[in-house]
Amino acid sequence: MSPDPAILVQTLDLGGDSHCAADGLRVAVKDCIAIAGTRTGCGSAAFDAAPVETAHAAVVEALLAAGCRIVGKANMHELAYGVTGANAHTGTPLNPLFPDRIVGGSSSGSAAAVAAGLVDFAIGTDTGGSIRMPAACCAVFGLKPGFGAVSREGAVPATSSLDCIGPFARNMAMIGTAMAAISPGFTVPCAAEDFVLGRVATSADAQIEAALDKVLQARSADVRRIELPLLGAAHRAGITIMAAEMAALFGHLVGTGKLGADIDARLAAGLKVDAAAVREAExxxxxxxxxxxxxxxxxxxxxxxxxxxxxxxxxxxxxxxxALRLTELVRPFNLSGHPALSLPTRTASGLPAGVQLVGAMGAEAALCGIGMALEGALEGAQ
Structure with a gap:
């Protein structure tokens, strides 16, 4: 498979010899995370004149301390504020396994780099589904840790009550290795044996629900029905809070001609979100x-x-x-802050689908253990 030049916006060879578990693993880092000596581009012309970073983001420091080799900066949807991965400024990565489908966003390059085999794992960010969505689109694994489980120091946006940094990989073992490198206190688990899953009722399409049920049946999982009556309201509230927070940070760019049309319109709408709407969303x-x-x-x-x-x-x-509908089932767990993991599977017609697991606060390792247990039941996973 020939590398898509739109996957990595810059190639690097950054790493050291630490004699740690992750020695030599190739990693791509989303281009909204600071790497010293490079410019953080955020997929936007608005950052073309940004100064070169003088320090690594905390997550980059952690990767290097674990012995990883950072081989590139991954492309992204502009300002991490879109779900398709389409970017007229830096190029739109093709979905390596499903080239007629969107690659997903905003961590588009990170997911595509993993799916294309360019890296062992990649780092992305997730404010409204931006790790889990492209993971599902590209048929790879993606974890949004719980809010605060991985330091956001040195990431853009600088402040957010929703955003989390997390890994993509082609298997759960590598997700565990990545988390051990970037999340203090994380211990790589074994596959869980006895566990109960709460099957959340959703309005997903029939073929998607069937793909999920097939995985659960293949694993003979102990499943109980769960209702989350506020799921839809949480989706809308997440949109409101993200719009207000992004407009506060980047609203000054509206109308400058430095933004793509979709981002300009989205930020302009965010400038109209009032305090009452934010209070209601909170x-x-x-x-x-x-x-x-x-x-x-x-x-x-x-x-x-x-x-x-x-x-x-x-x-x-x-x-x-x-595109907005694609965030219905992921964005609510940015609002709540719970860790959430996307496992790749396929529909009966062979199209990409995702199994999402949501765990308790602070239970990233246990969640990964359940992901490992389900891994063998996934249809068409890499």
Whole structure:
């Protein structure tokens, strides 16, 4: 497979000899995370004149301390504020396994680099599904740790109540290795044996629900039905809070001609979000977080699709409503802050789908153990 030049916006060879577990592993880092000696481009012309970074982000320091080789900066949807991966400024990566489908965003290059075999694992960010969505689109594994589990120091946006840094890989063992490198206190687990899953009711398409049920049946998993009545409200609240936070950081760029049309329009809309709307969204956050916590008292992890439908075709990437729908089942867990893992599977027709697991606060290792247990039941996974 020939490397797509739009996957990595810059190639590097950065690493050291630490005699640690991750020695020599090739890693790509999303281009909204600082690497000393390079410019953090964020997929945007607005950052073309940004100064070269003088220090590594905390996660980069952790990767280097673990002996990883950082081989490139991964492309992304502009300002990490889009879900398709389409980027007119830095190029749109092709989906390595499904070239007629979107690669997903905003961590598009990170997911594609893993799917194409360019790296052993990659680092992305997830504010509204931006690790789990491209992981599902590209048929790889992607973990959004719980909020605060991985330091965001040196990442853009500089402040966020939703954003998390996490890894992509082609198997769960590598997800565990990546987390051990970047998350203090994380211990790589063994595959879980006895566990109960709470199957969340969703409005996902029938073929997506069937793909998930096939995985659970193949594993003979102990599954209980779970209702999250605030799931839809949490999706809308997450949109509101992200819009307000992004507009506060980048609203000054609206109308400057330095942004893609989609991002310019999205930030302009965010400037209209008022304090009352944010207060209402924050109230939903409080209630939804409690709802998820209560559900997790009855099971070891929640399980639901990553995406409600198969990824959009490339020619549908401009469908704003279709793209927004793709975030329905991932964005709520940015709002609540719970760790969430996407496992790749396929529909009966061979199209990409994702199995999403959601764990308790601080339970990233246990969640990965359940992911390892389900790995062998995944249809068509790499």
């Amino acid at each position: 109230a939903v956050r409080t209630h939804f977080t409690a709802e998820v916590d209560a559900a997790l008292e009855t099971c070891d992890a929640l399980v639901l699709p990553t995406l409600p439908s198969v990824p959009l075709l490339l020619r549908e990437a401009g469908d704003a409503q279709g």
